[in-house]
Amino acid sequence: MSQRFRVLLLPGDGIGPEVVAAARRVADAAAARFGLTLEYEERRIGAAAIREEGAPVSKETLRRAGEADAVLLGAVGDPEFDGGEVRPEAGLLALRRELGTFANLRPVAAIPALSGSSPLRPGVAEGVDLLIVRELTGGAYFGEKEEGEERASDLSVYTRGEVERVARVAFEAARGRRGRVASVDKANVLATSRLWRRVVGEVARDYPDVALEHVLVDAAAMHLVTDPGRFDVILTENLFGDILSDEAAVLPGSMGMLPSASLGEPGSPGIFEPVHGSAPDIAGKGVANPYAAILSAAMMFRHGLGRPEAAEAIERGVEAAVAAGCLTPDLGGSSGTEEAAEAVARRVAAEEGAA
Ligand SMILES: NC(=O)C1=CN([C@@H]2O[C@H](COP(=O)(O)OP(=O)(O)OC[C@H]3O[C@@H](n4cnc5c(N)ncnc54)[C@H](O)[C@@H]3O)[C@@H](O)[C@H]2O)C=CC1
Numbered sequence: 001m002s003q004r005f006r007v008l009l010l011p012g013d014g015i016g017p018e019v020v021a022a023a024r025r026v027a028d029a030a031a032a033r034f035g036l037t038l039e040y041e042e043r044r045i046g047a048a049a050i051r052e053e054g055a056p057v058s059k060e061t062l063r064r065a066g067e068a069d070a071v072l073l074g075a076v077g078d079p080e081f082d083g084g085e086v087r088p089e090a091g092l093l094a095l096r097r098e099l100g101t102f103a104n105l106r107p108v109a110a111i112p113a114l115s116g117s118s119p120l121r122p123g124v125a126e127g128v129d130l131l132i133v134r135e136l137t138g139g140a141y142f143g144e145k146e147e148g149e150e151r152a153s154d155l156s157v158y159t160r161g162e163v164e165r166v167a168r169v170a171f172e173a174a175r176g177r178r179g180r181v182a183s184v185d186k187a188n189v190l191a192t193s194r195l196w197r198r199v200v201g202e203v204a205r206d207y208p209d210v211a212l213e214h215v216l217v218d219a220a221a222m223h224l225v226t227d228p229g230r231f232d233v234i235l236t237e238n239l240f241g242d243i244l245s246d247e248a249a250v251l252p253g254s255m256g257m258l259p260s261a262s263l264g265e266p267g268s269p270g271i272f273e274p275v276h277g278s279a280p281d282i283a284g285k286g287v288a289n290p291y292a293a294i295l296s297a298a299m300m301f302r303h304g305l306g307r308p309e310a311a312e313a314i315e316r317g318v319e320a321a322v323a324a325g326c327l328t329p330d331l332g333g334s335s336g337t338e339e340a341a342e343a344v345a346r347r348v349a350a351e352e353g354a355a
């Protein structure tokens with residue numbers, strides 16, 4: 001009998017529905033090839049939920065997310081709600097809090113056909129392969145807020161336990177990679193960063209086979225673009241990780257190339273979501289790059305459903321589609337979102353050596 005998984009789809013806003021449809025198309029191809037059944041439920045989040053349900057995420061959606069095996073999410077955010085009291089982005093933060101997804105894995109890898117000397121895309125950094133482990137449920141995004149006409153504040157709090165658990169995720173990941181962790185902080189100024197640095201140093205003692213360096217975030221931002229090869233795993237807090245990962249998008253060539261997995265305690269559902277936002281400037285045009293969402297579906301198979309062979313098939317499918325020149329406009333091509341998804345799905349279905 002085929003293995004069944006419940007996947008909650010949260011397409012969200014802007015290009016979210018377009019890229020989630022693309023990711024679903026490819027996930028279905030992978031499921032069919034490996035004899036799995038994906039049972040989908042689709043619900044609203046973000047601006048779509050504010051309009052229809054009066055809140056950026058409903059209690060029922062949070063409950064259903066908790067019951068799913070994995071959540072596949074597009075993006076939230078709509079200029080209509082800029083400056084308003086109820087913000088679409090609050091729905092995503094509430095979901096991350098509800099599921100306790102404290103570790104956000106953001107791999108940054110340049111696809112060979114796009115990199116360096118390739119005539120397809122000169123300028124993309126060749127051979128880049130790093131992993132940003134971003135703490136996702138603490139810091140300034142979740143601290144107490146004060147918002148007035150004359151004064152505003154966002155409290156940034158980290159506890160020893162919050163730092164320790166995400167640090168362990170980074171060290172474990174480094175063991176399966178090139179054995180190096182760069183912990184990024186601002187310990188010359190911030191108290192939270194000094195706690196961060198102390199605790200990461202303590203955790204490192206349990207991983208004598210992993211090399212640890214501490215890097216200040218301002219210098220890290222520079223090294224990331226001038227010498228990305230110096231990094232293997234970057235471990236950092238919520239706000240710094242958000243900014244550094246968008247910066248890292250220049251390495252594979254586009255925001256549309258960065259997937260992510262937001263993970264909590266073992267056994268709890270993860271959220272699989274592209275790093276990019278709702279991109280209102282290109283929404284509804286059918287030109288959004290779906291590879292970040294498709295690669296997030298691959299991460300869902302690997303980290304959420306325990307089926308790495310399906311993840312690898314999707315990743316090979318994306319590489320092959322890109323090598324064949326199936327590029328959306330952000331990558332210098334003229335393919336549409338659906339065309340790119342179809343190109344990957346076809347390759348996933350047809351690949352030799354199916355399990
Ligand atoms: N995880 C999430 O849901 C996130 C939501 N947002 C929200 O998204 C909205 C727009 O924010 P922006 O700052 O414009 O960031 P964004 O990531 O949506 O877009 C930044 C730039 O990258 C381009 N881009 C992004 N994804 C792309 C894709 N798949 N294919 C081709 N081009 C792509 C956009 O066209 C835009 O020029 C805001 O409301 C923001 O709060 C922003 C980041 C993350």
Ligand SMILES: CC(C)CC(=O)C(=O)O
Nearest residue numbers: 089090092093242275277
């Ligand atoms: C709540 C989101 C808008 C934050 C974000 O930009 C991200 O997680 O990448």
Ligand SMILES: [Mg+2]
Nearest residue numbers: 242243246275
């Ligand atoms: Mg972001």
